Amino acid sequence: MEADIWKSPIDLENRFFAAFRSADVGFTKVGLNGEWLRVNPKLCELTGYTQEELLSMTFQEITHPDDLEADLINMKDVLEKKLAINLLDKRYICKDGSIVWVHLTATLIRDEMDNPLYFIGLIEDITERKQADEALKKSFKEITEIKTQLEQAKEIAENANAKKSQFLANMSHELRTPLNAIIGCSEMLQKIFSDSLTEKQRNYVHYIATSGHHLLNLINEILDLSKIETGKLTVFPEWIELEPFLANLMPILMESASKKNIHLNLVLQKGADRLEADPVRLRQIFFNLVSNAIKFNREAGEVNVQIFKINGDEACIVCRIQDTGIGIPQDKIPELFSEFYQVDASYAREAEGAGLGLALTKHLVKLHGGDISVESEEGVGSTFTFKMPVQFTSPKMDI
Numbered sequence: 001m002e003a004d005i006w007k008s009p010i011d012l013e014n015r016f017f018a019a020f021r022s023a024d025v026g027f028t029k030v031g032l033n034g035e036w037l038r039v040n041p042k043l044c045e046l047t048g049y050t051q052e053e054l055l056s057m058t059f060q061e062i063t064h065p066d067d068l069e070a071d072l073i074n075m076k077d078v079l080e081k082k083l084a085i086n087l088l089d090k091r092y093i094c095k096d097g098s099i100v101w102v103h104l105t106a107t108l109i110r111d112e113m114d115n116p117l118y119f120i121g122l123i124e125d126i127t128e129r130k131q132a133d134e135a136l137k138k139s140f141k142e143i144t145e146i147k148t149q150l151e152q153a154k155e156i157a158e159n160a161n162a163k164k165s166q167f168l169a170n171m172s173h174e175l176r177t178p179l180n181a182i183i184g185c186s187e188m189l190q191k192i193f194s195d196s197l198t199e200k201q202r203n204y205v206h207y208i209a210t211s212g213h214h215l216l217n218l219i220n221e222i223l224d225l226s227k228i229e230t231g232k233l234t235v236f237p238e239w240i241e242l243e244p245f246l247a248n249l250m251p252i253l254m255e256s257a258s259k260k261n262i263h264l265n266l267v268l269q270k271g272a273d274r275l276e277a278d279p280v281r282l283r284q285i286f287f288n289l290v291s292n293a294i295k296f297n298r299e300a301g302e303v304n305v306q307i308f309k310i311n312g313d314e315a316c317i318v319c320r321i322q323d324t325g326i327g328i329p330q331d332k333i334p335e336l337f338s339e340f341y342q343v344d345a346s347y348a349r350e351a352e353g354a355g356l357g358l359a360l361t362k363h364l365v366k367l368h369g370g371d372i373s374v375e376s377e378e379g380v381g382s383t384f385t386f387k388m389p390v391q392f393t394s395p396k397m398d399i
């Protein structure tokens with residue numbers, strides 16, 4: 001009768017194994033010493049052994065030596081009722097020597113007297129998951145290594161940069177002292193002994209003085225940049241009345257513009273009357289930009305300077321310097337504010353300069369919480385615009 005069949009433990013086991021015959025997980029009955037007693041086809045497929053071969057072996061024989069101890073400890077704990085079930089991720093060594101990762105769920109079957117009989121094991125192939133885990137771990141390790149290398153490289157670069165800035169600061173200082181003496185003496189020669197000098201000698205002295213000034217300017221720019229890099233450049237803001245400030249500055253610029261026959265126009269719009277900034281630095285910014293507009297202009301060109309105020313969340317003074325010069329190719333614009341960058345080195349050499357003015361100008365504008373931008377068309381001209389809050393604000397971001 002059907003009911004009797006179900007009562008027989010052997011039949012029950014047979015039915016159980018029949019159900020797992022075509023299952024996609026390994027299913028096994030293992031003796032208390034580890035001998036395989038029954039195995040389903042999936043387990044054979046997983047390990048590469050035939051059913052006959054497996055049944056003549058123990059699980060210990062195909063378990064990876066590194067995983068065996070954990071497996072045996074679990075098994076012992078289950079037998080001693082310290083553990084309800086043996087759950088373990090482990091490796092089998094297949095017949096062809098390859099490794100397969102499995103997740104084992106082994107349950108101990110006991111008789112009515114509670115004596116251990118055998119283990120029933122479910123064996124899932126988790127090789128792909130483990131491989132993915134391993135790949136993830138490897139990537140993580142690689143990323144960590146790369147991160148460490150980058151941090152080291154950054155530290156080395158920062159140290160080198162700090163040393164470079166320190167070197168530049170020291171050198172600039174050392175160079176300035178004798179240079180000031182050269183400039184001072186040449187100016188004294190020009191003023192006091194001008195009458196007793198021949199024309200040729202006067203020209204030589206003039207040349208010494210202008211070259212000295214040029215070199216001093218360059219050294220000062222390098223010193224400023226190295227101070228900015230080490231965060232040591234401090235601005236001293238104060239309220240500046242723009243009209244007198246510009247009236248003081250314009251004649252020097254007018255003079256260099258007139259040498260090239262350039263018309264330099266200034267429009268200071270109503271409302272743009274005051275600005276809280278460091279006057280030395282504002283002068284430097286303005287001077288650099290207008291000097292460039294003159295230097296990179298054509299003969300008899302124009303430079304239009306327009307200063308106005310915008311009232312928004314934060315009132316700002318905007319200064320726009322527009323020229324009719326050689327212009328800047330679009331692909332060169334992103335590099336324009338980098339140190340020592342010159343679009344056309346031969347032209348710049350002829351026009352004098354080291355490519356530091358714009359880099360310094362940008363830093364100085366940013367130190368005032370402002371911003372600078374440029375629009376340009378080759379052969380037509382360029383417009384540099386800088387904007388600064390009317391009331392001094394510390395830099396919003398890294399400079």
Ligand SMILES: Nc1ncnc2c1ncn2[C@@H]1O[C@H](COP(=O)(O)OP(=O)(O)OP(=O)(O)O)[C@@H](O)[C@H]1O
Binds near residue numbers: 293327336343352
């Ligand atoms: N108004 C402009 N028109 C065309 N090109 C410009 C203009 N301003 C700057 N440039 C280009 O940008 C480069 C960088 O300008 P920057 O002021 O930094 O250096 P410089 O004028 O060559 O030298 P320095 O200012 O250090 O004396 C210039 O060499 C030039 O190629």
Ligand SMILES: [Mg+2]
Binds near residue numbers: 288291357358
């Ligand atoms: Mg310049």
